[in-house]
Amino acid sequence: xxxxxxxxxxxxxxxxxxxxxxxxxxxxxxxxxxxxxxxxxxxxxxxxxxxxxxxxxxxxxxxxxxxxxxxxxxxxxxxxxxxxxxxxxxxxxxxxxxxxxxxxxxxxxxxxxxxxxxxxxxxxxxxxxxxxxxxxxxxxxxxxxxxxxxxxxxxxxxxxxxxxxxxxxxxxxxxxxxxxxxxxxxxxxxxxxxxxxxxxxxxxxxxxxxxxxxxxxxxxxxxxxxxxxxxxxxxxxxxxxxxxxxxxxxxxxxxxxxxxxxxxxxxxxxxxxxxxxxxxxxxxxxxxxxxxxxxxxxxxxxxxxxxxxxxxxxxxxxxx
Amino acid sequence: xxxxxxxxxxxxxxxxxxxxxxxxxxxxxxxxxxxxxxxxxxxxxxxxxxxxxxxxxxxxxxxxxxxxxxxxxxxxxxxxxxxxxxxxxxxxxxxxxxxxxxxxxxxxxxxxxxxxxxxxxxxxxxxxxxxxxxxxxxxxxxxxxxxxxxxxxxxxxxxxxxxxxxxxxxxxxxxxxxxxxxxxxxxxxxxxxxxxxxxxxxxxxxxxxxxxxxxxxxxxxxxxxxxxxxxxxxxxxxxxxxxxxxxxxxxxxxxxxxxxxxxxxxxxxxxxxxxxxxxxxxxxxxxxxxxxxxxxxxxxxxxxxxxxxxxxxxxxxxxx
Numbered sequence: 034x035x036x037x038x039x040x041x042x043x044x045x046x047x048x049x050x051x052x053x054x055x056x057x058x059x060x061x062x063x064x065x066x067x068x069x070x071x072x073x074x075x076x077x078x079x080x081x082x083x084x085x086x087x088x089x090x091x092x093x094x095x096x097x098x099x100x101x102x103x104x105x106x107x108x109x110x111x112x113x114x115x116x117x118x119x120x121x122x123x124x125x126x127x128x129x130x131x132x133x134x135x136x137x138x139x140x141x142x143x144x145x146x147x148x149x150x151x152x153x154x155x156x157x158x159x160x161x162x163x164x165x166x167x168x169x170x171x172x173x174x175x176x177x178x179x180x181x182x183x184x185x186x187x188x189x190x191x192x193x194x195x196x197x198x199x200x201x202x203x204x205x206x207x208x209x210x211x212x213x214x215x216x217x218x219x220x221x222x223x224x225x226x227x228x229x230x231x232x233x234x235x236x237x238x239x240x241x242x243x244x245x246x247x248x249x250x251x252x253x254x255x256x257x258x259x260x261x262x263x264x265x266x267x268x269x270x271x272x273x274x275x276x277x278x279x280x281x282x283x284x285x286x287x288x289x290x291x292x293x294x295x296x297x298x299x300x301x302x303x304x305x306x307x308x309x310x311x312x313x314x315x316x317x318x319x320x321x322x323x324x325x326x327x328x329x330x331x332x333x334x335x336x337x338x339x340x341x342x343x344x345x346x347x348x349x350x351x352x353x
Numbered sequence: 354x355x356x357x358x359x360x361x362x363x364x365x366x367x368x369x370x371x372x373x374x375x376x377x378x379x380x381x382x383x384x385x386x387x388x389x390x391x392x393x394x395x396x397x398x399x400x401x402x403x404x405x406x407x408x409x410x411x412x413x414x415x416x417x418x419x420x421x422x423x424x425x426x427x428x429x430x431x432x433x434x435x436x437x438x439x440x441x442x443x444x445x446x447x448x449x450x451x452x453x454x455x456x457x458x459x460x461x462x463x464x465x466x467x468x469x470x471x472x473x474x475x476x477x478x479x480x481x482x483x484x485x486x487x488x489x490x491x492x493x494x495x496x497x498x499x500x501x502x503x504x505x506x507x508x509x510x511x512x513x514x515x516x517x518x519x520x521x522x523x524x525x526x527x528x529x530x531x532x533x534x535x536x537x538x539x540x541x542x543x544x545x546x547x548x549x550x551x552x553x554x555x556x557x558x559x560x561x562x563x564x565x566x567x568x569x570x571x572x573x574x575x576x577x578x579x580x581x582x583x584x585x586x587x588x589x590x591x592x593x594x595x596x597x598x599x600x601x602x603x604x605x606x607x608x609x610x611x612x613x614x615x616x617x618x619x620x621x622x623x624x625x626x627x628x629x630x631x632x633x634x635x636x637x638x639x640x641x642x643x644x645x646x647x648x649x650x651x652x653x654x655x656x657x658x659x660x661x662x663x664x665x666x667x668x669x670x671x672x673x
Contacts, residue, residue, distance in 0.1 A: 110643055119643060120642070120643075167512075168511055168512040182608070184504075184509055184510075184511070184516075189504055189509075189609070190504075190610070191488055191504070191609055191610020191611065191644065192487075192488040192610050192611060192612040192644070192647060192648070193610055193643050193644055193646070193647065194610075195607075195610045195641065195643045195644045196504075196608065196609055196610040196644075197608065198607040198608060198610075198641060198644075199608060201603075201604075201607040201608075201641055202522065202604040202607060202608055203523075203524055203600045203601070203603055203604045204523055204524075204525075204526045205524075205525055205526055205527070206524045206525055206596075206597055206600035207525070213641055214638075214639060215603060215639040215640070216639070217600075276526075277526055280523045280526035280537075281523070283521075283523055283535060284521075284522040284523045284604065285608070287515075287518040287521040287522060288502070288516065288517065288518060288519060288521075288522050288605070288608065288609075289509070289511055289516055289608075290510070290511020290512050290513055290514075290515045290516035290518075291511065291512060292512040318534070319534060319535040319536070320535070321515065321518055321521055321533055322440070323430055323439060323513050323515045324511065324512070324513055324515045324516075324518075326513070327512060327513065328512075
């Protein structure tokens with residue numbers, strides 16, 4: 034038993050990472066390469082297979098060590114039951130690809146697949162800020178907002194494997210259009226994209242701000258930087274986004290009753306001091322009395338490796 | 354094995370119901386009595402024990418049949434792990450009562466407790482509109498809005514047993530005050546209470562409506578009746594509530610990815626033809642593409658007996 038190992042893969046639109054973990058889930062090796070999704074799934078999986086061999090060598094596995102399972106995070110919606118990747122925005126041409134079944138001959142072991150937000154939630158749950166917390170919600174705030182719900186130490190997949198879309202809960206039913214086709218989603222009002230847009234709109238009304246001196250078009254990173262430097266407009270924009278994010282978290286707390294909310298993604302990590310306070314305050318003031326009593330909000334710990342760690346956790350589901 | 358039976362109890366603020374079910378969960382008897390929660394838990398549980406004896410007699414159980422477990426639905430938040438009822442609005446004086454442990458000596462069997470909305474969700478899942486659907490959400494729309502989430506055939510309890518509070522997801526983060534202390538909750542905008550309030554507000558602006566001839570204060574039932582009779586104001590008020598309810602359902606679909614949403618409670622049952630269409634339409638137009646593809650919205654089937662059936666399902670969790 035102790036000679037078995039697991040392979041975790043985080044496949045992105047421009048790079049892929051492979052990690053090898055031992056029987057107890059401990060990381061043994063970690064390699065990275067660029068990827069060319071335009072070449073199609075078979076070509077990518079062949080490269081992935083070679084990269085896994087490289088990782089195996091790096092890990093210095095014992096002779097006879099056997100791979101127990103692969104866990105693979107994909108950058109798009111994957112059905113956990115069918116193993117089909119449907120509409121990945123960053124993998125051009127990969128539509129309705131049966132990724133699990135296509136990858137299995139290369140893996141020569143059971144393959145478990147998930148979308149990257151689910152994998153990141155599992156990563157933070159098993160290796161990061163959510164270790165030991167059975168009931169948690171992971172939210173990633175970057176250009177968009179995504180996430181995953183863990184209940185009883187298990188990922189909530191839902192009927193089609195798409196549960197946990199925290200970015201598309203409605204915080205203003207008459208609000209601005211969201212990319213998803215809905216109105217007033219959390220993502221339309223509190224994502225990095227929404228923060229940059231709100232700053233631009235305020236500047237267009239003639240408001241003064243140090244942001245006028247930044248290279249255009251503005252990004253959320255610019256707004257965060259200006260806010261850190263004390264720019265009032267940037268701070269106002271960010272504070273409003275944080276309050277809206279707090280309102281979304283109140284919905285999540287009331288509906289899911291987690292013990293912990295883990296905030297990841299670029300916006301959370303770069304603007305932690307601007308974000309955590311207002312979000313915690315709003316939950317403390319506005320969520321229902323019982324679920325708000327014991328919930329905490331913390332930053333993610335694994336950065337952009339959350340998905341890779343989560344892929345290992347996925348693989349370990351096969352045999353634990 | 355086949356001689357064991359289960360007891361389900363739905364304890365309300367003014368009445369209590371007891372059901373006896375056989376080994377396969379089939380209902381054998383069903384009795385009801387008034388209750389006086391002011392007398393305190395011990396007194397109520399003593400009456401409940403007598404009522405259970407009556408139900409046993411009615412059921413005509415075989416000699417030697419043994420009770421396997423009790424399931425009990427309470428009208429307030431119950432922690433599923435500790436068995437403590439915290440702050441029930443309709444049981445005056447019952448605060449932080451360890452109901453499970455207090456009831457066990459009377460039950461002489463394991464006791465499983467839940468709040469009434471969770472029990473109703475389990476009831477509809479096991480005996481009603483959600484039979485055979487592993488991923489479903491139950492929502493009850495009456496004076497308030499409550500519910501329960503079922504995933505993988507299991508109730509989502511959350512960390513404190515309060516998950517599933519669909520009435521307190523935010524649909525308008527700057528919206529009107531909710532009884533819970535938050536703003537813009539679904540309950541504040543689409544419950545029976547909110548519907549009546551919206552009609553009153555429109556009448557106060559001088560709008561004409563057949564509702565002016567109704568006995569005041571208006572109730573949601575009045576608004577539904579006027580809407581059924583073709584009153585334009587009542588129809589507008591109801592349609593807006595239905596759209597907001599639809600927006601809340603979109604949040605639920607995106608976050609939880611259920612196969613089915615079951616709508617119960619007085620408002621749903623009396624206004625089904627006004628409600629189902631707009632809710633289904635909003636989900637079809639606004640929810641994310643994958644989860645909206647296979648989700649349906651239907652009416653609850655068990656009426657005010659959903660909680661009692663759910664109590665039987667709770668009891669059966671002990672041994673199944």
